[in-house]
Amino acid sequence: MTRTPLESLLDQSVRALLTEKGINFGGELPFQRTRKEFQGEVTLVTFPLAKPMGVSPEQAAETLGKALLETNGLIAGYNVVKGFLNIEMSNRYWADQMANMASILDYGKATSKDKPLVMVEYSSPNTNKPLHLGHLRNNFLGWSVAEILAFAGHKTKKVQIINDRGIHICKSMQAWIADGRELSPEDLGMKGDKFVGHFYVEFDKAFKREVADLMAKGISEEKAKEDSPSMVAARDILIKWESEDKDIRALWSKMNSWVYEGFSKTYKRMEVDFDRNYYESETYLIGKEKVLDGLSRGIFYQQEDGSIWVDLETYGMDQKLLLRSDGTAVYMTQDIGTAILRFEDNPSLAYQIYTVGNEQDYHFKVLFIILELLGYSWAKDCYHLSYGMVDLPSGKMKSREGTVVDADDLMEDMVTTAQEKTEELGKLEGMSAEEKSELFELIGLGALKYFLLKVDPKKRMLFDPEESIDLQGNTAPFIQYSHARIKSILKRYEGAKDFDSSKISLEESERQLLVELSYFPVVVDEAATAYSPALVANYIYGLVKGFNQFYQQVPILKDGNGDTVAFRITLIEKVAEVVKNGMGLLGISVPERM
């Protein structure tokens, strides 16, 4: 567990004192941040120490406090409340800490990438429809986790698996063919992904109509779905695709390229990127091969109809299909192939993170077991970063029912809202149109990302399209605004930034801000361990709140003492850097002015 410099320092001092008394305390010394209603910056909880010391918790605290004060010149005082020893550090200590932090460029960031390679998968779209709100949470989360790991010193690779083959894209193809006009996205003035999605919807309409017609003729629903001419045609396309029919493959490539063109515009606006794309069309054959291999090794079994299964009953699970009776691949097949390909591509890969919704918890549990059964030692290094769905007030998003919040539309709405609000405040005098639109983009996208990332990933969250996302309180715009505030002060200051630590006397809000700053590296570490951007988001919010209190109570530029001004400038400069880097880990930019 990472600790702040203060905790490490006191840990040593306290242990030395205990050793002196002949006590060997095995566990971690329980330090925590002092609650704000008490004096002090760090608190030692002495309940666990009472027994080994043979005294009451209060006495233990009193004894240790007294001894610490005598032996450590950096401690200014202490107070004891029940079993809590609140330790107050000297101004000198904090001034020196400030100087330390100031001397580090990108404070909190690992100085070298000496931690192992991690692959983070996110997005993983199907190529038959545009990205929606669920993808936004997925992408922001995965991208941010990769950034946090990199910041903490890992080598990282960001990847997506594109589900570019299968019946879904064949449906869009069938509708496009049936339309007969050989349209391109330009003809309808649509983004490529929207265009292909449009045909997917067209297919569904035709399919439903045909099923209804057939049922009107007295045919059962099941049979009608089976015999619907559109569905028959789509299945025919899939078979032709698998047998590498030239025309079908050409159309497939064309349709997918339209989709990619659309996706890349969306990704660009989202500001997420990938180091490498994997395509299901390139991995499903590997999966098939490995499944057959597993069959021959007796790991899997075959039913009479030719389908291949794995029996997971010893793991308390069911039988799972790995290859259909007609020999075609299922979802699991390609995931097996993809995992293997990734570890083969990257011999130094230490582990892999799959950012996928919690509806697939079971699927990944099964996948990892299968990989282990196949004998891959790295199977235990696969981790499913499972996150909760984004629900609408009306319930779950369902593309077929049209209750999907489109990613492009939502981003556009957010930027428009940001623009309206910003113009209303009227602080943009002298800004060029280009700078303004950049600012609106930054605020709108920031608010959206922050909204989706500040919540614990594993929690389900609610999004109400009727209520626009807040721009006040625990939001990105508040943080961005505070950053702009700091920058505005820094622009006015031209003096020296050196200060004499011995001449610094701290105001309470100033001291709190310093304490808050000292936690940044700890938070980064925790976020990297827990794969949780939410920890970073909430930390930055707390830091910024601390800054605003300080700002409101303490004059920064107007103090008469040069050392004090230089110190405060150094302090807020560091706060600005941490805010910028911290928000950067969430993919959110902060402006110089707003």
Next chain:
RNA sequence: GGUCGCGUAGCUCAGCUGGAUAGAGCACCUGCCUUCUAAGCAGGCGGUCCUAGGUUCGAAUCCUAGCGCGAUCACCA
């Protein structure tokens, strides 16, 4: 039904590797712009931390059971 996850203020969420009187934001009410940006600050209102047991000096946090909500258990992806 089995398995997994969640349940904290009117709403959205922190806190969950056990520690002090459970914290924020939104909403509602009061103050603060001739002083470094009021997207801010200060204060007020608002809680059976789902319920019942258990472990502990100490439980929102850990354990057990129950209730509620959700996901999942396909020759769909």
